[in-house]
Amino acid sequence: MKNNDGDGATPDKPSTIRTRRRRMQLAQHSLDRTETFRTDTTGMLTRSGVSLAELKPGECGFIARLLGQSSGKIRLLEMGLTPGVHVKVLRIAAFGGPLDIEVRGYNLSLRREEASAVWLSHEELDAP
Amino acid sequence: MQASSNLAGFTGTREIVAALVGNPNCGKTTLFNALTGMRQRVGNYPGVTVERKEGKTTLPDGTNLRLLDLPGLYSLTPHSPDEAIAREVLLGIRSDSPRPDVVINVVDATNLERNLYVTSQILDTGLPVIIALTMTDMLEKQGTSLDAAVLERDLGVPVCVVVASKGEGLVELLERVTSPGNPPPPAWQVTDAVRQAISELQQYLQQRHELRERAAFAEAVSLLIQDNSALTSTPQLEKLIAATRDRLAAADVDFVTRVIEARYAWASRIVTSSKSKTSSTALPEASTTERIDRLVMHPFWGYVLFFAVMAFVFQVIFSLGQGPATAVQSGVAAVGSIAAKILPSGDLRQLFDAGVLGGMGTTLSFLPQILLLFFFIGLLEDTGYMARAAFLMDRIMSRVGLHGKSFIPLLSSFACAIPGIMATRTIGDRKARLITILIAPLMSCSARLPVYLLMTSAFIPDRRVFGIGPVTLLTLPGVTFTAMYFLGMAAAFLMAWAFHRTLLKGVSPSFLMELPPYRLPAWKTVVMQMLERSWLFIRRAGTVILSISVVIWFLSSYPKMPNAAPQKALTGSYLGQTGQIIAPVLRPLGFNWKMGVGIASSFIAREVFVSTMGTIYNVDSPDSRVGQASLGKRMKEDVNPRTGQRVFTPLVAVTLMVYYVLAMQCISTVAVVRRETNGWKWPIFQLVYMTALAWIVSFIIYHTGLALGWGVR
Numbered sequence: 082m083k084n085n086d087g088d089g090a091t092p093d094k095p096s097t098i099r100t101r102r103r104r105m106q107l108a109q110h111s112l113d114r115t116e117t118f119r120t121d122t123t124g125m126l127t128r129s130g131v132s133l134a135e136l137k138p139g140e141c142g143f144i145a146r147l148l149g150q151s152s153g154k155i156r157l158l159e160m161g162l163t164p165g166v167h168v169k170v171l172r173i174a175a176f177g178g179p180l181d182i183e184v185r186g187y188n189l190s191l192r193r194e195e196a197s198a199v200w201l202s203h204e205e206l207d208a209p
Numbered sequence: 210m211q212a213s214s215n216l217a218g219f220t221g222t223r224e225i226v227a228a229l230v231g232n233p234n235c236g237k238t239t240l241f242n243a244l245t246g247m248r249q250r251v252g253n254y255p256g257v258t259v260e261r262k263e264g265k266t267t268l269p270d271g272t273n274l275r276l277l278d279l280p281g282l283y284s285l286t287p288h289s290p291d292e293a294i295a296r297e298v299l300l301g302i303r304s305d306s307p308r309p310d311v312v313i314n315v316v317d318a319t320n321l322e323r324n325l326y327v328t329s330q331i332l333d334t335g336l337p338v339i340i341a342l343t344m345t346d347m348l349e350k351q352g353t354s355l356d357a358a359v360l361e362r363d364l365g366v367p368v369c370v371v372v373a374s375k376g377e378g379l380v381e382l383l384e385r386v387t388s389p390g391n392p393p394p395p396a397w398q399v400t401d402a403v404r405q406a407i408s409e410l411q412q413y414l415q416q417r418h419e420l421r422e423r424a425a426f427a428e429a430v431s432l433l434i435q436d437n438s439a440l441t442s443t444p445q446l447e448k449l450i451a452a453t454r455d456r457l458a459a460a461d462v463d464f465v466t467r468v469i470e471a472r473y474a475w476a477s478r479i480v481t482s483s484k485s486k487t488s489s490t491a492l493p494e495a496s497t498t499e500r501i502d503r504l505v506m507h508p509f510w511g512y513v514l515f516f517a518v519m520a521f522v523f524q525v526i527f528s529l530g531q532g533p534a535t536a537v538q539s540g541v542a543a544v545g546s547i548a549a550k551i552l553p554s555g556d557l558r559q560l561f562d563a564g565v566l567g568g569m570g571t572t573l574s575f576l577p578q579i580l581l582l583f584f585f586i587g588l589l590e591d592t593g594y595m596a597r598a599a600f601l602m603d604r605i606m607s608r609v610g611l612h613g614k615s616f617i618p619l620l621s622s623f624a625c626a627i628p629g630i631m632a633t634r635t636i637g638d639r640k641a642r643l644i645t646i647l648i649a650p651l652m653s654c655s656a657r658l659p660v661y662l663l664m665t666s667a668f669i670p671d672r673r674v675f676g677i678g679p680v681t682l683l684t685l686p687g688v689t690f691t692a693m694y695f696l697g698m699a700a701a702f703l704m705a706w707a708f709h710r711t712l713l714k715g716v717s718p719s720f721l722m723e724l725p726p727y728r729l730p731a732w733k734t735v736v737m738q739m740l741e742r743s744w745l746f747i748r749r750a751g752t753v754i755l756s757i758s759v760v761i762w763f764l765s766s767y768p769k770m771p772n773a774a775p776q777k778a779l780t781g782s783y784l785g786q787t788g789q790i791i792a793p794v795l796r797p798l799g800f801n802w803k804m805g806v807g808i809a810s811s812f813i814a815r816e817v818f819v820s821t822m823g824t825i826y827n828v829d830s831p832d833s834r835v836g837q838a839s840l841g842k843r844m845k846e847d848v849n850p851r852t853g854q855r856v857f858t859p860l861v862a863v864t865l866m867v868y869y870v871l872a873m874q875c876i877s878t879v880a881v882v883r884r885e886t887n888g889w890k891w892p893i894f895q896l897v898y899m900t901a902l903a904w905i906v907s908f909i910i911y912h913t914g915l916a917l918g919w920g921v922r
Contacts, residue, residue, distance in 0.1 A: 147466070152288060155286060155434065155435070156719065157721065158469040159283060159286060161323050163466065163469055163473050166473075171502070172502070174508070175508040175509075175512070175604065176605075178600070178601070179604070181502070185322050185323055185473075187320050187323060188725075188726075189721065190600050190723075190724055192607065
C-alpha cells in the first residue's frame with residue numbers, strides 16, 4: 082500500500098541487494114576473526130559473528146542487530162526478532178529454500194535473504 | 210454500561226459495537242462463529258480485497274452486540290491492506306465501519322509473548338479492551354498453567370478464559386463487554402533518551418488534536434515508525450516529524466528497534482509473572498508439532514507426502530465434484546423443461562432458456578468443485594499443513610516472483626481457473642497474489658479438454674512415437690496432448706517471471722510466515738468458511754456471468770431469421786458477423802471465418818467452440834463420441850473455395866490448440882478476476898496480454914510450420 086512504496090521499493094532493486102551483499106561480505110570478513118562457537122549444556126551449538134542465514138539446522142544464536150532500514154526490518158522486529166532474543170534453526174527447505182526457526186516459543190519461516198539481515202552474537206555481547 | 214449509554218436510541222434498543230482483533234491462528238474465527246452463530250454477513254471492504262465479516266448477538270442484558278471480525282494480524286503497523294484496514298477500523302476513521310465501543314482482543318495462551326505484542330498496540334489506542342484468552346487447555350497439556358487473575362492485574366484490563374469449541378466462558382465474555390472499564394496508561398517503557406526526543410512531537414499532537422497524553426504518545430510513536438497517520442498532515446507536523454527523526458539520528462537511537470523491543474520487554478515481563486510450570490519434566494521433550502514436522506517438512510519425505518496429499522485432494526475434487534456437477538446441469542435442464550411448459554415459445558422462452566438458465570448453469574456447475582476445493586483448503590489451513598506446504602514449495606515458486614502458497618491455486622487451475630483464482634486469497638503477499646491471478650488461466654483447465662480432444666482425434670495421425678516391443682507407450686495424439694499442458698505451464702512461469710521483473714517490480718516480497726502448531730480441525734469453522742466463500746462466488750461472479758450470458762445469447766440470436774437453418778441463423782447473427790469481422794485478424798494464423806465464429810462464441814466458455822463448430826458444420830450432438838467423429842470428418846473435408854486446399858491441416862489444428870492454451874477465452878474468469886482484484890484494470894490487462902500472447906505464439910508456430918513444409922496435406 083502507499084506506506085510501503087517508499088520503503089519497500091529499495092530492497093527489491095538488484096543493485097541495492099548487491100551493495101548490501103557486498104557490505105555484508107565485508108562485515109563478514111572483519112567478523113570472521115571474531116566468529117566463535119560455543120556448545121551449551123544441552124549440546125546445542127551457539128554461533129556468533131555470523132548471519133542467521135549461515136546457521137545449519139540445530140544451531141542457534143542470539144540476535145545482535147538487524148541490518149537494513151526498510152519495512153522488512155520492522156516486520157522482522159515485530160515478529161519478535163529483537164536484539165538479545167535466542168533463535169534456533171530447526172530446518173532448511175531443500176534447494177536453498179526458506180528456514181524454519183524457533184523464536185520466542187513459536188515457529189517462524191523466512192527466506193534466506195531475509196535471514197541474512199539478522200546478525201547474531203553471544204548473549205553477553207549485546208544483552209537486552 | 211457506560212460505554213454504550215451514548216448509543217441508546219430512543220426506540221429503546223441499544224447497540225454496542227465490538228471489534229474482534231487478534232493474531233492469525235489464535236482461535237479468533239472459532240470464537241466469532243461461537244458468538245454469532247449463523248447471524249453473520251460477509252463481504253469486502255470497498256476498494257480492497259480484504260474480507261469484511263460482521264455478526265450480531267444479544268448480550269445477557271438484552272443489548273444488541275454488533276461484532277466486527279477484523280482480519281488476523283500480528284501488528285497494527287500497516288504492512289499489508291489487512292493491517293491497514295484493521296488499524297483504520299480501530300481508530301474509527303473508516304466511513305464504512307462504526308468506531309468500536311470496545312475491543313475484544315483474542316490472545317493465544319500457548320503463544321502469549323508474541324500475541325501480547327499487538328495487545329500493547331491495541332491498548333495504545335485508548336479504547337476499552339477485553340482479553341479473550343484461548344488455547345488454555347492446550348497450554349495445560351504442555352505442562353504449563355497460566356494465572357488469568359495475575360494476567361488481568363498486570364494488563365490492567367479484564368481477561369476471560371474461553372474455550373470456544375465447547376462454549377465455555379462465552380457468557381462471561383459477553384457480560385464483561387457491557388462494562389469493560391477504562392484502559393490503563395501504556396505500561397511499556399522506552400528509554401529516557403527516546404522519551405525526551407519525541408516529547409515535542411507528543412506535545413504538539415496533544416495540543417493541536419486535543420488528544421490525551423497517552424493517545425498523543427502512541428500517535429507520535431506510530432508517526433515516527435511509518436508515515437501513516439489517522440491525522441491530517443500539516444506542514445508543521447511534517448517539520449516536527451523530520452526534526453524528531455534528526456534528533457533521534459543525532460543521538461544514535463534506533464527508534465524502531467527500541468520501541469518494538471520495549472513492547473516485547475513488557476510482554477515478556479507479563480508472561481514471566483503469569484505463567485508457571487505445573488508438571489516437573491526435567492528436559493523439555495520435543496513437542497508433537499516438532500515430531501510431525503520432522504516428517505512433514507523432511508527434505509525428501511516431506512515432498513513425497515506433499516504430492517500424495519495433493520494427488521488425494523484433487524482426485525477427490527475431480528471424482529466427487531463430477532457427479533454433483535452433472536446433477537446441477539440436469540437440474541438446470543429440468544427447470545428449463547418446466548419453463549418450456551409455462552412460458553410461451555418465442556423470444557422470452559429462449560432468453561430464459563439460453564440466456565438466464567445458461568448463465569446460471571455455468572455458474573452453478575462450478576459450484577461443486579468450488580465447494581470441495583474450499584473445504585480442503587480450509588482443512589489444510591486449519592490443521593496447519595498449508596503453511597508447511599508453502600514452506601516446501603517456496604524455493605521453486607519464488608524464482609519467478611511467486612509465493613509458496615501460489616502452488617495450490619495454480620494446481621486447482623488445471624481443473625478450472627475460477628476456484629484457482631479464488632484460492633489465491635490465502636496468499637498474504639500482494640504482489641505474489643496478483644502474479645498468481647494473472648497466470649492462473651494459462652494452466653490448461655478442463656474446459657479446454659473438449660477442444661484438444663476434437664482437434665487431436667481428427668487431425669493428429671495416430672502414429673506410434675515410443676514403445677517397448679508390441680506395447681505402444683506413446684502415440685502422436687498423446688504427445689500433442691501432453692505438449693499442450695506443458696506449453697501452458699511453461700507460458701505461465703515465463704509470464705510470471707516477466708511480470709516479476711517488469712510490471713510489478715519494486716514491490717518487496719516477503720515470506721515471513723508463522724508455522725502454527727498442528728491442531729485438529731474445527732469442522733464448524735472449515736464448513737462455514739467454505740460456505741461463505743462459495744456464496745461470495747455465486748453472488749458476485751454469478752451476476753456478471755449471468756448478465757454476460759444474456760448478452761452473448763442476444764448476439765447469437767439476433768437479428769432474427771425465423772425460417773433459416775441453424776447454421777445460417779448463427780452465421781447471420783451479430784456474433785456470426787463478429788466472427789467474420791475478426792476473420793482477417795485470424796487469417797495470418799491460418800484460421801478461416803468459421804473458426805472466427807467459433808472463437809467469438811467460445812468467449813463464454815472454451816468448450817462452446819465444439820458446439821459452435823457442430824452448428825456450423827451441421828452436426829447433431831457434437832459432444833458425443835459419434836457426433837465428434839462426424840464433426841471431425843466434415844471439418845477435414847472442408848475446402849477453401851478459392852485455393853481448393855483443405856481448411857484444416859494438422860498444422861492448423863495444432864495452431865488452434867496453441868491458441869486455446871494461451872488465450873483468455875472465458876468470461877467467467879474475467880468476472881472472477883474483476884471481483885478478486887476489485888476493478889476492471891487487471892482483468893482487462895489479463896485479457897489483452899493473453900490474447901496477444903496467444904496470437905503471437907500461434908503466428909510463430911503456424912509460419913514456422915509453413916516454412917518447414919508441414920502446411921500441405
